[in-house]
Amino acid sequence: MKRIAKAATLLLLCLLPATSARAQELMAKVNVNRQKVADTKGDVFPALEKKVTNLLNDTRWTELKLKESERIQCTFNITVNTYSDTDDSFSASLLVTSSRPVFGSGYSTTAFSNNDTQFGFKFNEFDELEYRPEQIDNQLVALLAYYAYMIIAADLDTMSPLGGTEVLQRAEEVVNAGQTLDYPGWKAFDDNKNRFGLVNDWLDGSMEPFRRMMYTYHRKGLDRMAEQPDTARAAIGEALTLLDTAHKAKSKSHLPMLFSAFKRDELVSIYASHGTSEEKQAAYDILFSIDPSQGSNWEKMKK
16 A cells, blocks of 8 residues: 555655655545526536646645655535525534544544534635635635644644644644634634644644554554454554543543544454453443443443
8 A cells, every 4th residue: 555655755845855756645526516596507516626626636735745656535415504695604514524544444434524604705706715724714725724734734644743733733834823814623622623623622732642643553453354353453542541541631622533433343343352351341342431422332342
């Protein structure tokens, strides 16, 4: 798996020279769902889908050196709740998900996923979307830049310990600029699940076990599952212990529950009919303490 080989170069993220051989970081698929809004004149929805896709895929977000085959696969599903052609305003939600390949298999695993219900912005079909980090004054561009950085940072954290730090700091800079945009989701301490809350927790020193968990779970766990399943499952148990440590260090953080949510089915498949009863019980206890609402699913791991 070619993308796995990039792990050794991740710490040089911001030192890599420019080169015409580099590919952009993202390979995003964008879908705009407009079923909730009445028919409107013009091509604003197809234009939105096309221009969001172009911004995400044509922007070089970092100095990371990637081959075309190493671009991060991700989806941006935008559901439009209301739209006004009077002032070009949209209220919407975004379900964003990224994945990375698992070494030695044809399987891809989710590395980041979030449902942003405060995805409001203005857009006209003739607008040009361009990201300029020195001047973040467009809400839609800021939203897309934020999630581009979060996707890349999460991917890097799965590849090397704390590998996404510099990119997370760029996401934090977008959040800081977002304070002036007068839209919800950017404000400090309004909601621990909002955009500020996610990146703030990801960079919080007390949540470092969460980030080390990302590396342990993916590189020491999943990437070894095909060749050394018992060793890999033990590493995943170690990762869950780190997740538990992070949860206890900052119990109000949304990150541990977010991770358990998008990894739920995968975790069940890892432990169901595999591993010792002690491994299953330890995993169950941690995950149930983080999200007891999924208790019936965690029970499946003990079978």
